[in-house]
Each structure stands twice: as C-alpha cells, then as structure tokens.
Amino acid sequence: MADKQDEKKITPRSEDFAGWYNDIVLRAELADYSPVRGCIVFRPDGFAIWEALRDELDRRIKKTGARNAYFPVFIPQSFLKKEAQHVEGFAPEVAVVTHGGGKELEEPLIVRPTSETIINHMFAQWIHSHRDLPLMVNQWCNVVRWEMRTRIFLRTAEFLWQEGHTAHATRDEAERETLTMLEVYRNFAEEFLAIPIAAGRKSAAERFPGAEETYTIESLMGDGRALQCGTSHFLGQNFARAFEIRFLDENNQMVHPWQTSWGVSTRLLGAIIMTHGDDQGLRLPPAVASTQAVIVPIWRKADDRDAVLKAARAALSALEKADIRARLDEREGVTPGFKYNDWEMRGVPLRIEIGPRDVASGEAVMARRDIAGAAGKSKASLEGIAGHAKSLLAEIQKNLLLQARAAMTANTHQVDSYARLQEQMSGEGGGGFADIYWCGRAECETKIREETRATCRAIPLNQSLVAGKCVVCGEPASERALFAKAY
Amino acid sequence: MADKQDEKKITPRSEDFAGWYNDIVLRAELADYSPVRGCIVFRPDGFAIWEALRDELDRRIKKTGARNAYFPVFIPQSFLKKEAQHVEGFAPEVAVVTHGGGKELEEPLIVRPTSETIINHMFAQWIHSHRDLPLMVNQWCNVVRWEMRTRIFLRTAEFLWQEGHTAHATRDEAERETLTMLEVYRNFAEEFLAIPIAAGRKSAAERFPGAEETYTIESLMGDGRALQCGTSHFLGQNFARAFEIRFLDENNQMVHPWQTSWGVSTRLLGAIIMTHGDDQGLRLPPAVASTQAVIVPIWRKADDRDAVLKAARAALSALEKADIRARLDEREGVTPGFKYNDWEMRGVPLRIEIGPRDVASGEAVMARRDIAGAAGKSKASLEGIAGHAKSLLAEIQKNLLLQARAAMTANTHQVDSYARLQEQMSGEGGGGFADIYWCGRAECETKIREETRATCRAIPLNQSLVAGKCVVCGEPASERALFAKAY
Numbered sequence: 013m014a015d016k017q018d019e020k021k022i023t024p025r026s027e028d029f030a031g032w033y034n035d036i037v038l039r040a041e042l043a044d045y046s047p048v049r050g051c052i053v054f055r056p057d058g059f060a061i062w063e064a065l066r067d068e069l070d071r072r073i074k075k076t077g078a079r080n081a082y083f084p085v086f087i088p089q090s091f092l093k094k095e096a097q098h099v100e101g102f103a104p105e106v107a108v109v110t111h112g113g114g115k116e117l118e119e120p121l122i123v124r125p126t127s128e129t130i131i132n133h134m135f136a137q138w139i140h141s142h143r144d145l146p147l148m149v150n151q152w153c154n155v156v157r158w159e160m161r162t163r164i165f166l167r168t169a170e171f172l173w174q175e176g177h178t179a180h181a182t183r184d185e186a187e188r189e190t191l192t193m194l195e196v197y198r199n200f201a202e203e204f205l206a207i208p209i210a211a212g213r214k215s216a217a218e219r220f221p222g223a224e225e226t227y228t229i230e231s232l233m234g235d236g237r238a239l240q241c242g243t244s245h246f247l248g249q250n251f252a253r254a255f256e257i258r259f260l261d262e263n264n265q266m267v268h269p270w271q272t273s274w275g276v277s278t279r280l281l282g283a284i285i286m287t288h289g290d291d292q293g294l295r296l297p298p299a300v301a302s303t304q305a306v307i308v309p310i311w312r313k314a315d316d317r318d319a320v321l322k323a324a325r326a327a328l329s330a331l332e333k334a335d336i337r338a339r340l341d342e343r344e345g346v347t348p349g350f351k352y353n354d355w356e357m358r359g360v361p362l363r364i365e366i367g368p369r370d371v372a373s374g375e376a377v378m379a380r381r382d383i384a385g386a387a388g389k390s391k392a393s394l395e396g397i398a399g400h401a402k403s404l405l406a407e408i409q410k411n412l413l414l415q416a417r418a419a420m421t422a423n424t425h426q427v428d429s430y431a432r433l434q435e436q437m438s439g440e441g442g443g444g445f446a447d448i449y450w451c452g453r454a455e456c457e458t459k460i461r462e463e464t465r466a467t468c469r470a471i472p473l474n475q476s477l478v479a480g481k482c483v484v485c486g487e488p489a490s491e492r493a494l495f496a497k498a499y
Numbered sequence: 500m501a502d503k504q505d506e507k508k509i510t511p512r513s514e515d516f517a518g519w520y521n522d523i524v525l526r527a528e529l530a531d532y533s534p535v536r537g538c539i540v541f542r543p544d545g546f547a548i549w550e551a552l553r554d555e556l557d558r559r560i561k562k563t564g565a566r567n568a569y570f571p572v573f574i575p576q577s578f579l580k581k582e583a584q585h586v587e588g589f590a591p592e593v594a595v596v597t598h599g600g601g602k603e604l605e606e607p608l609i610v611r612p613t614s615e616t617i618i619n620h621m622f623a624q625w626i627h628s629h630r631d632l633p634l635m636v637n638q639w640c641n642v643v644r645w646e647m648r649t650r651i652f653l654r655t656a657e658f659l660w661q662e663g664h665t666a667h668a669t670r671d672e673a674e675r676e677t678l679t680m681l682e683v684y685r686n687f688a689e690e691f692l693a694i695p696i697a698a699g700r701k702s703a704a705e706r707f708p709g710a711e712e713t714y715t716i717e718s719l720m721g722d723g724r725a726l727q728c729g730t731s732h733f734l735g736q737n738f739a740r741a742f743e744i745r746f747l748d749e750n751n752q753m754v755h756p757w758q759t760s761w762g763v764s765t766r767l768l769g770a771i772i773m774t775h776g777d778d779q780g781l782r783l784p785p786a787v788a789s790t791q792a793v794i795v796p797i798w799r800k801a802d803d804r805d806a807v808l809k810a811a812r813a814a815l816s817a818l819e820k821a822d823i824r825a826r827l828d829e830r831e832g833v834t835p836g837f838k839y840n841d842w843e844m845r846g847v848p849l850r851i852e853i854g855p856r857d858v859a860s861g862e863a864v865m866a867r868r869d870i871a872g873a874a875g876k877s878k879a880s881l882e883g884i885a886g887h888a889k890s891l892l893a894e895i896q897k898n899l900l901l902q903a904r905a906a907m908t909a910n911t912h913q914v915d916s917y918a919r920l921q922e923q924m925s926g927e928g929g930g931g932f933a934d935i936y937w938c939g940r941a942e943c944e945t946k947i948r949e950e951t952r953a954t955c956r957a958i959p960l961n962q963s964l965v966a967g968k969c970v971v972c973g974e975p976a977s978e979r980a981l982f983a984k985a986y
Contacts, residue, residue, distance in 0.1 A: 047620055053568065054568055059567050063567060084540065091534075104601055110598065121535060134531065156572070
C-alpha cells in the first residue's frame with residue numbers, strides 16, 4: 013500500500029475524464045485488466061462495493077415477492093432465434109461454445125447474453141394453471157456480450173448482473189410489475205448509491221430486443237454524459253408465444269401469460285465512480301463503502317506514540333461496536349499526509365485524526381470526504397465518537413445525493429430550439445440532459461442522433477399537460493423527452 | 500402446489516436409492532433438468548438452500564482473512580497448459596469457445612473448470628514484495644466440466660462453487676492455511692449442514708491435478724456410498740513456478756510464494772438430501788431450511804375456521820418476530836393430512852398443528868420432522884410458542900447430526916483382511932467406510948479399486964501410533980485409511 017506509485021497524483025477529472033476514471037479504478041484497486049480481451053478482474057475493494065449493493069438490492073427484490081433461482085450459463089443456439097427481435101439484437105455479440113469434452117457439439121451453445129430464452133423454456137414446463145401465477149424469479153449471474161470497445165465496469169465482454177423474469181395472468185398485472193421494479197431501482201439508486209435518477213420509458217429505437225416497452229433509470233455522470241443504470245421491460249406476450257407458454261385461466265381458456273424482465277449490472281460501479289468522484293479520487297457513499305471510517309493516528313515524538321495508539325484503538329473498538337465498518341491505519345514509515353491522500357483517493361467517507369493534543373483534550377478531528385478542506389472538519393469527543401461518526405455518515409450519505417442532484421439539475425436544460433440543442437451537444441465531452449419537446453417520430457430522433465450524437469435517454473413518466481412543438485420538425489408534441497450523449 | 504402429482508408417493512429410499520433421490524429433487528422442486536445436456540436449473544426452493552449455506556460459509560471464510568473477488572469466466576487455452584498435471588487433469592473435460600462477436604477467435608477460450616491458472620496470472624502482477632503477502636482471495640462463481648454421466652447436484656456440467664486461492668511467504672504458512680480451511684469446512688459441514696465428516700488427506704492418485712497435497716472432508720450417504728464434500732489443496736510452488744510469481748523476501752531474495760486453493764460446491768445440496776432424507780422425503784437442517792416451521796390449521800366445521808385461523812396467524816406472527824422462518828398453510832380444498840405429507844416431503848423441520856381443541860386449551864401440537872410419529876410430537880402453549888419452537892429447532896439441528904453420525908459409525912468397519920474388505924464392498928449399493936491399514940503404495944490402492952470399486956477417500960489426520968499390516972499386501976503399514984465406493 014505504501015508503494016511509490018500511490019504517491020503519484022491521479023489525473024485531474026477536469027483535464028481528462030476518461031484518464032481520471034481509469035486512474036481511480038486501477039489506483040484504488042477496484043479492478044484490473046485481464047489477459048482475456050474485454051474481460052476484467054474485480055479486485056477485493058471493487059467487489060466489496062458490488063457485494064454491498066447486491067445484498068441490499070437482493071433484499072429489496074425479495075420483498076416484492078420474487079425468489080432467486082439459477083439457470084444454465086449455456087443456451088442452445090436455436091433458442092435465441094425463437095423471438096425475431098431478440099435474435100436480431102443479440103446474435104451479433106454472442107460467444108459460442110462449439111466443443112465440449114474434446115468433441116464438436118451437435119448444436120453450438122451460446123454463453124448467455126441474457127436469459128429470457130432459457131428461462132421461458134422452463135416457464136413453459138412450470139406454468140399450467142392460473143394458480144401457478146404470478147411466477148417471479150430473479151437470478152444473479154455472469155453474462156457475456158462480445159464487445160470490441162470495452163471500458164472497465166461500463167462496457168465489458170463479461171459482466172455480473174441480476175435479471176428478474178416474471179409471468180402474470182393479466183396484462184395489467186405485468187405492466188404494474190414493470191413499474192414496480194422501475195421504482196425499486198430508482199429508490200435503491202438514490203437512497204443507497206446516492207445517484208440521482210431520471211426515470212422514464214425508452215423510445216422504440218432504444219427498447220430491449222423483444223420488449224413491448226422498456227423503462228429505464230438514467231443518471232448524469234460528472235462529465236455530462238448520461239448512463240443507463242438499470243432497465244425494466246414489459247415483454248407483453250412475445251416470449252410466451254415464442255416459447256409456447258400457456259395456462260388455463262379462471263374461465264378455463266388456454267391463454268399466454270404476460271411477462272416482464274428487469275436488471276441492473278456491475279455497470280453501477282462505474283456510475284458510483286463517475287457520479288461522486290473528484291480530483292482527489294473516489295468518493296464512496298457510506299452505504300456501499302467497505303471502509304466507512306478510517307482512523308489515522310498522528311505523532312512525532314516516540315513518547316506520544318503509545319498514548320495516541322491507545323486512544324486510536326479504543327476509538328476503533330467503539331466504532332466497530334456501533335457496526336461502523338472502520339479501520340485503523342497503523343502503517344509506520346509513511347506520513348499522516350500520505351495516509352490522508354491515500355484514503356481520500358480510495359473514497360473512504362470519513363477520516364478520523366487523533367494526535368497527542370487530541371488525546372489530551374479527549375477529542376478527535378472528523379474529516380468528511382464529501383466536503384473538502386476546513387469546512388468538512390469538526391471535532392468530536394473521543395467518548396461519544398461512535399454516535400458522532402454514525403450521524404456524520406448519515407449526513408454524508410444524504411449530502412452526496414444532494415450534491416449529485418444539484419450537478420444533474422445544473423446540467424439539465426430545457427431547450428426549445430434545434431439550434432440550442434445542437435449548441436448544448438457541441439464539444440467533445442457530454443452536454444448534460446436536453447429536456448425537449450419531441451414529436452415521437454423516429455425521423456426526428458435519428459436526425460438528433462446523427463447530428464448531435466445525443467440519443468433519447470428517457471421519456472419521463474410524469475409529463476406536464478401542456479403540449480408543445482417538436483424541437484426538430486415543429487410538429488405538435490405531447491411529451492417532453494430527455495436527450496443526451498450517453499455511455 | 501395442490502397438483503395431483505403431489506399426492507403420488509415418492510419411491511422408498513430402501514427400494515431404489517437413486518430413484519428416491521431424483522423423486523425428492525423434482526417433487527420438492529429443488530431443481531429441474533434443463534434443455535442443455537448436463538446443465539440443471541436450480542429452482543427457488545433448492546437455490547434458497549444454497550443461499551443459506553453460501554451466506555454462512557462466506558462469513559466464515561471472510562473471518563479467516565480472505566476477501567472476495569471475481570475473475571473472468573474465460574481462460575486462454577494456453578494458460579491451462581502451463582502446469583503439466585493441471586492440463587492433464589482438466590483438458591479432457593473443458594468447454595471451448597471458438598467464436599465471439601461473429602468471428603473465429605485467434606486463440607480459443609475455455610470456460611473455467613477451476614481458476615488456478617487465470618488467478619495466478621493476476622497474482623504474478625500483484626505480488627512483488629513480502630509486504631504483498633499473504634494474498635487471500637475467494638470467488639463464488641459458476642464453473643464448467645464436461646460430464647457425460649450427470650446426476651443433479653452431484654455431477655453436472657455446470658455447477659456453482661466457491662474457490663479460494665492464497666499465496667504465502669513460507670511453506671509453513673501455506674500448509675497451515677490448507678489445514679485451517681479444511682477445519683473451516685469440517686466445522687461448517689457438521690454445525691450448519693449437520694453432516695458428519697471424516698477429514699483427512701487424499702492419496703497421491705486422488706489428488707487435485709497440480710497439488711502437492713489434497714485434503715478432503717468426506718461423508719457417508721444414506722446408501723453407504725462416500726461423497727467428497729469439499730477439498731483444500733496445498734499447491735506448493737507448482738503454480739507460482741508455472742506463472743512466474745516471485746517476490747522479494749525479507750532477505751532481499753526473489754523467491755516463489757507458497758500457495759493453496761480450496762473449494763466446496765453445489766454438490767453439498769446433494770449431500771444434504773442423501774444424508775438426511777428418508778422415505779417421506781427431504782429432511783432439512785433448520786439452519787438451511789428456507790421454511791423452518793409450517794403451521795397447519797385444522798377445522799371441520801365452518802364455525803371453527805375463524806378461531807383456528809386467528810390463532811394460527813397470531814402464532815405465525817410470534818414466530819416471525821422471533822426470526823423463525825415460518826409460514827402458514829392456508830390452502831383450502833386439501834386435507835390437513837395432505838398438507839402434512841407435502842411439508843414432510845419438502846423437508847420442513849417443524850410442523851405446528853392448530854385445531855379447535857388446541858385453540859380452546861391454548862395449545863398447539865409440535866411435530867418434529869427428525870423424529871417420526873408420536874415420539875416426535877409434543878404440546879406447546881400458544882403463548883410461548885416462539886420460544887418453544889426455537890428450542891425445538893435447535894434440538895432438531897443437533898439431532899440430525901447425531902442421527903447421521905450414528906449411521907456413519909454403524910457403516911464404518913475396521914477391516915483387517917482383504918477378504919473382509921471384498922465382502923464389505925460386494926453388492927450393488929455402497930458398503931460404508933472400510934477403515935484399513937494400507938501400506939500407501941499405488942499398486943495396493945489400484946488392486947482395491949479394480950476389484951472392489953472402493954477408492955481411498957481419506958487418510959485421517961489423527962492416526963494411532965500403532966503400526967499394522969497392509970490388508971492387501973501384508974507389508975508394514977504406518978497409517979490407516981478410509982476406503983469406500985464413492986459418488
């Protein structure tokens with residue numbers, strides 16, 4: 013940890029966002045490149061963030077009534093072809109297993125890019141009667157989509173995710189489920205990851221291949237580009253028809269169920285970095301930080317060492333007893349200043365400094381990661397340190413969301429002319445969200461994409477009743493949509 | 500749930516162990532066959548058992564200092580070849596990806612059968628100094644080994660597992676780690692899964708490909724066959740040499756670290772079924788049961804319905820408040836007797852019956868799944884039902900281990916002649932453990948395997964100091980070993 017390389021500064025975010033992002037990922041030891049093209053290694057400090065968010069989201073998903081299951085990683089190639097839009101969307105990016113146990117396979121297997129097909133094949137065997145519905149399963153697994161231009165966490169050939177798949181007796185119930193999960197995701201992203209969300213439905217062009225409607229939670233990263241953080245799909249009866257899922261309804265008719273699927277992935281780790289990080293490095297919301305508070309003991313004279321370490325260890329024990337994930341940095345041979353920078357870079361939300369004068373006065377300095385400099389520092393009595401830390405961590409969690417929401421608001425512009433839209437999206441970086449009236453026609457969407465590189469990120473669910481005119485064609489538009497350049 | 504098929508009895512265990520096993524797996528909805536050869540589907544009731552045991556084992560693994568990480572599912576084919584024994588062991592059973600993104604790959608990728616190679620490739624980049632050691636990572640993931648004769652949970656092409664990989668500065672420390680994890684597994688299997696364990700080292704023939712020493716936890720299933728439940732390998736410097744992992748030790752010498760790897764898999768679900776199940780179906784240890792107690796309300800007259808359901812719901816709420824995973828079976832149209840059989844088949848450890856007379860007397864009948872018939876029944880006051888249930892569940896957890904240990908002891912025979920060994924292993928089923936003096940030579944081991952189908956399961960760690968004579972060749976033998984026919 014005290015290697016020379018840690019003393020190098022990371023690239024400033026304002027200078028080179030992509031370079032800054034990679035520096036954080038590698039230097040904070042969140043992930044590493046692997047010898048397999050497009051695949052990454054999740055290192056313990058990165059995987060711990062995934063574990064924290066996975067465990068919390070898993071609890072929330074189970075609360076909705078879904079249960080976890082596990083389906084094969086391999087899918088017969090013929091399955092993918094059963095739903096026309098689905099195969100069109102996924103066939104170009106699959107990995108294909110052609111040999112197993114030393115022999116060529118009769119039918120090649122694809123490594124799942126998503127599991128609608130194999131899960132619905134099983135649903136067809138499990139669903140017979142309306143009493144078998146709703147059927148709601150969720151799966152945490154790895155998926156593979158062959159990507160040529162990869163970026164750690166954001167776009168990788170293999171990634172980890174959860175995919176929920178549900179079947180319902182009525183269209184209405186399935187539509188409600190789609191929106192229930194959208195809200196679970198929105199709430200989770202804001203409360204737990206402190207990532208502000210714009211939720212809405214996707215345009216037809218941006219829909220999941222095979223869905224009737226796709227809903228999304230989008231956020232705006234530090235460079236003004238949008239990131240899709242999760243999606244919830246209303247599949248209608250498309251897969252039920254393709255896989256011949258039928259049940260005897262209450263009127264004794266054989267009918268197809270109505271379905272949904274929904275997922276979030278390890279891309280959320282990228283969202284956390286790009287939403288909260290700053291020039292000093294990572295800033296982790298306390299809820300996902302594997303180290304929430306780090307204690308740095310300070311002494312110059314050997315005489316002070318014992319008293320300082322004794323107080324620091326007592327503080328550590330008090331924090332741990334209060335279920336705060338804390339650690340004490342006892343490294344010798346590196347300066348306190350080096351330690352400050354190191355833990356700031358790694359995103360620890362709260363730093364606690366204890367020196368000889370603090371011990372004498374029975375106090376410690378609490379330095380918040382979310383507020384730089386003196387403004388983020390306060391004193392706490394050593395005696396009540398756990399309670400103080402707990403309330404600071406709660407404040408930091410809230411404040412990171414407020415800061416991010418303020419940035420998103422500042423980067424969202426209601427634009428009422430095509431020229432203004434072009435202006436907003438000009439330049440190399442992002443351009444934030446453009447909140448525009450759009451007539452909903454594909455031609456106007458395509459024109460925007462081709463000329464500004466902005467795509468339709470979300471059509472918000474709650475629309476004002478006032479109609480307007482499409483910024484592209486000037487025709488009447490009943491809805492506003494958020495456009496942005498996206499990851 | 501109330502389908503006709505549930506009324507069919509499962510095959511008695513004594514008649515046809517394999518048929519009985521499959522009946523339980525399918526009827527208790529633990530798993531299902533999939534359309535992909537050798538791959539299975541873990542259904543929610545089966546996956547919930549895996550989740551319970553995974554979460555507990557994960558806590559225990561983290562306590563030893565290992566941290567979770569995640570490495571790519573694909574491994575370059577050339578990696579497998581770097582360790583001679585490793586490639587020999589795994590090459591015949593790998594699945595090979597030859598195409599990605601519509602193109603043929605320059606180098607085929609194999610789907611990981613185990614991750615020593617890719618993890619050690621990364622270790623070579625992370626380990627430079629003795630200060631980087633010990634490095635201890637664990638990974639929960641799917642692995643693939645092409646199997647032709649598959650059996651749900653026990654031998655499948657794809658399975659789930661955890662694999663720990665550690666690197667240490669000294670041989671001694673790595674050897675200690677190997678044994679530490681063996682003990683973690685042994686203790687976990689006995690305490691949490693109620694599966695009695697014979698722990699020991701493997702013979703050279705049964706070692707993990709690439710290991711210097713393999714340790715194992717073995718148990719005896721209900722049919723007298725042994726099942727390997729987990730292994731811990733001392734890898735020496737074999738992989739460190741193959742992947743050129745070197746570090747600067749405290750004497751400023753560049754040396755190879757010493758390594759271990761260790762794992763358990765979803766095969767443990769099979770172990771639970773085959774250790775505890777009986778003719779009525781599954782019997783789950785309370786620690787892993789997703790439903791620990793089921794309440795069955797009983798009434799004949801409509802008049803009694805409300806009072807019984809009211810008492811049953813109050814009991815449910817009391818159990819839930821005490822963190823007991825409980826459910827109330829309110830199904831109508833099926834008899835209480837049907838419900839008893841159904842929940843017994845599904846392995847629920849504790850059944851609580853509440854009828855009109857019970858309500859009147861303020862009591863409930865508690866029926867233990869681990870003790871059949873009247874002997875397993877007792878009364879509990881409705882008022883104190885949660886406390887009563889909690890202590891019964893603790894007793895059941897212990898008793899299942901005692902019962903299984905008694906069966907294992909009864910099926911373990913100290914055999915002092917080859918004729919007796921042959922006799923013990925004759926017949927179609929298992930034959931239990933034969934505890935024999937073995938000289939340690941491969942010839943004698945091979946003779947036993949070829950003539951009796953029993954293999955060396957474990958050479959126990961604690962040996963008596965008395966030497967004896969090999970049951971095969973009569974030469975001096977310093978150690979006893981457990982031989983058995985195995986899954």
